[in-house]
Amino acid sequence: MSEVNTPTGATARPAEGEAPSGPPAPALGRWTRAVTARPRLSLLVALVLTALAVFAGSGVADRMGSGGWEDPSAESTYATSEVERVFPASQPNLILFVDSGARGVDDPAVAAEAGRLAERLAAEPGVTGVGSYWGTKAPALRSDDGGEALIAARIEGDEKTASETLDRIAPGLRGGHGPVEVSIGGPVAVQHEMTTTIQDDLLRAELIALPVTLVLLVMVFGSAVAALLPLGVGIVAILGTNAVLRGVTEFTDVSVFAQNLTTALGLGLAIDYALFIVRRFREELDSGSEVRDAVGVTLRTAGRTVLFSALTVAVSLAAMLVFPQYFLRSFAYAGIAVVLLAAGAALILLPAALMLLGHRVNALDLRRLFRRGKSGATGARAEGAAAEPGARWGRFAGLVMRRAPLFAFTTVGALVLLGLPFLGVKFGTPDDRQLPSGAESHVVQQQIRDGFAGSPTGTLEILAEPAAKDAAGPAPTAEQYAQYRDRVAALPGVVRVDGPVTSGSVGYFSVVPEGEAVGEQAQRLVHELRDVPAPFDTSVTGRAAVLEDSKAAIADKLPLALGIVVVVTLFLVFLLTGSVLIPLQAVVLNGLSLTAMFGALVWVFQDGNLSGLLSFTSTGDIETTLPVLMFCIAFGLSMDYGVFLLSRIKEEYDRGASHERAVRFGLQRTGGLITAAAVILAVVMVAIGTSRVTNTKMLGLGIALAVLMDAMVVRSLLVPSVMKLMGAASWWAPGPLRRFHERFGLSEGGVAADSRGRRTGGRRRQGRPGRGGPGW
Known part of the structure; x- marks a missing residue:
């Protein structure tokens, strides 16, 4: 492709309808030949590996923990460990x-x-x-x-x-x-009951999600055969991830909550990727391609986009590895594994299955039962040929772009308004109230809160040790202990100080704070206790101290995690589009798509609205790590849909279509696909959200809301309106970056091929660009 400087600084493109020229992609060619050469062998190997994964992943839930919210290097973690070791009776569980x-x-x-x-x-x-x-x-x-x-x-x-x-x-x-x-x-009973409840709820969620998902896939594909393919990919990804997590538990702690993410993303992403690949394959078949050619074009186009999308989702989830809490790290282990396995299955097993099925991928078309006046596939195909694929989405995109300022500013205002409740967020630590109100350990702890003057598990503990310089010297004296106790008792918010209890040169004090165990007053008291002067070294622990240390650890690592997500996302979207402005737009709009989720997090689960309908007990706060987790998951899924849309816009733009036509074409070809994928993923997440454990309920329902807002509001309204306002300048990039993209960039239409996959050598194609198979 030749390059000239245009007035906007964008790269000159072929005339409308002309395919981009450039060298073929030998790596993709070799990959296509490898995948399609022996499809039966590929499926047999996959079947054997899946069976091994079932064996390797068995019992993984029994090796998982239900904690992981604390920072292992924090002062409170050290103090808890030492008090448990030296004074086991002081830390009843x-x-x-x-x-x-x-x-x-x-x-x-x-x-x-x-x-x-x-x-x-x-x-x-x-x-x-x-x-x-x-x-x-x-x-x-x-x-x-x-x-x-x-x-x-x-x-x-x-x-x-x-x-x-x-x-x-x-x-x-x-x-x-x-x-x-x-x-x-007690804590050990709460953890045990939480683990067993999550396992039971996960099984129920799978029993709900799988049949409902299959029905929706049949409605989307029409063909029962095509509908089964995404489920197969999802099952392979889930079973493979369980085997990976089983291996990870040999080396580090893994949270039992991560299994929920495995099921949700395993089904959700497998369906996304399979929808995209099968849809493109059927397009190519309908346009007259042979089966092998259709698979090859599908891998070079939709397959490339799936690989690209998987990388963006994996990067968002990998950002959780920077945090010290194993609760967050567990979701990174599970998320990265399930994303890569879902993409791998979609790019290896699915093409092999399509090679064997060929035109039979359209078999068992159940929609014929609801058609009137049509006979068989011939009538359906004639009907499809008479209408422009995805015409309704194309008309809708045209409407949005004609009223771009109205749609853009109204939508942004509404999303910001929905997110305002999050400004009042209060953070806390999970306790027995995560469990159903009838759970035995919840009932016991609630009776203690209501009927006892103090909880044996809700106090603050102070570990007293000889100062480092006096470690080999004598233990603190009774007078020193008494003076320190008097200073602590004089602090505002302290109800009672018990102790010291001593063992050798080590002692500890128990401090009962006013108000809630992890309330704002107790959190302030943690800092005041740590500032009290003492002739020995002190370390403070207890629920409020664990919360403060957890918040500090997240605040310390959050800029790095956000930086990783943003920088890598900008780079990957630049490789896809060759633009400097579109990646910035993608990051900002993805962030806006999450506002409703964060606002609902506070309005529903912190403030307790809809608690009766959703059957949970509000604690008046949100667990500290949960917003970070939900951001990483939802941002990655938003980028997943964003890549699907941008890849088709870029493909049409590279063929020579005008900026507006390319945007309209992209939404026309992917609007229904993205919406269908989002609805199916939301169904899976809502099934996870039926859990009786509040954090799991929060995760499932929150992600479902974010996915639907992204697909139905951001992709449908914000992206076309903002790109219309930005105009052709959307594709601007400085000269050095344009040359970098030409050499290393990736896009769905990046190979020198027309929509049928034939190399064009820069020749002008005849006919309307992008016309192909049925729309979505």
Whole structure:
């Protein structure tokens, strides 16, 4: 392609209808030949690998954790670990809630039975630090009305070990014991119940999503055969990702929540990629291509776009690797694996299946049952030939561009307005209220919050150690401890200071704050405690301290994560378009597509609106890592749709169409496709959103909203209106970058080929550009 400087600085293009010239892509040619040479062998190998993945990924959920919100290098994490090691009784993670009924907890029979329960618990292997109201007479372990009291203990080991211990001992402790009734709570019970609930909910979500998705795919494709192909790609991606996660658990912690992302993205992206590839393949068949030629053109065009799209999504998810919390890192492991496997299956297995199916990809056209006055495929094809493919989307794009200022400014204003509630976001840590209101551990913790003066798991702890310079010296004196305790007790917001409890040269204090355990007052108190002068080294932990350290870790790494996402996205979109302005537009519009999701996050889940309808308990805050997670997922999916649209606009523009015609053509050919893909992905995410765990519900419903807003508002209204306002200047790039793009750039029409895949050598094509198979 020759290059001249135009008044706008854009690169000169072929006349309208002329294909771009340039060298063929040998790498893509070799890839096409490799994929299409032995399709049966490719499918057989895939079947064997999928079977191995089922075996390798079995039991992966049992190796996952339900935590991961804390920064492992934070002061609170260190203090928690040391207090647990030196003073195990101070950090109970198991609570036996003993209800004495009308007798009262001080009744002799109740006290005797409670004592036997405490002794039985203390004798269990793996259980330490058992304490109870009856043994200590601590007021914090007795309810205000005297009807209930607590036995607290610590189960040793990591999450998996603690969960196994709880499974072993819980049946013998739960239920009626003479004059008392025992329920089980505490952090270890909450984590265990959350893990099992998520596993059950995920199975239910899959049972909902798979049949509904199949019905929608049949409606989109018409052919039942074509509809089964995306599901096959999705199943391969999900099973393969489970095997990858099983391997990752051998080296690091992985959150059980990541399995939800595996299912959602595995189905969603597989459907996106398969829709795009099968649609292009059917276009080529309808335009008269042989099966092998149709597969080749599909891989060189739609296949290239799928690969490009997968890279953009993977980069957005990979940004979570910079954060220290394993909750976020787990989603990066799962997301990168499922994206690459979905793209790999779409680019290897799907072409092989299309080679074998050929024209039979259109078999079992169920839409014929609803047609009137048509007979078979001949009538359908005649009907399709009479109408311009995607004509309604083309007319809609024309309407939007004719009223571009109105649509652009109105849409931007509406999206900003929807996002305003997020300005009032409050961050917190997850607790038992993530679980359904009827879950046993939730009920126990709620009764403790409502009926006890203080929670044994909601205080702030201060670890006191000899200063580094005095590490080999004597332990702090009783006078030093007392002076420090008086300074802490004098701080505003402190209800009570207990301690010190000492062991050798180490001690710890327990501080009961006013208000909520992770409220704003408790968070301020964390900083004030860390500033109290002491003759020894102090470290503060507790839920509020973990929250503060988690927020600090996210704030520290967030600029780097955003920088990675933005810079790599700008670069990839530049490689696709050759423009400097279109990548900037893509990033800004993608950000706007997320405003409704973030606004709903606060209005619904923080403020509690619709809590009855959606069956969750509002805690008045949002878990700290969740907005970061949702941003990375939703931004990547928005770029997925953005790449689909921009690739077709660029393809038509490179053929010589005017800027407006190219935009209209792009929306005409992809508007229905993107909308269908978004609706199907939203169905999958809503199925995930039926979870009884609030964070999973928040993730599923929030991403579903973001996907629909992006496809139906941003791609349909904002992109065409903004590109109309920018005009041909959209394609501007300075000379050095234009030359870089000509050498290294990628686009769906990048090879010297017409829409049938034939090399043109720069010759002018006859007929209307871009005319092909049925629209979407």
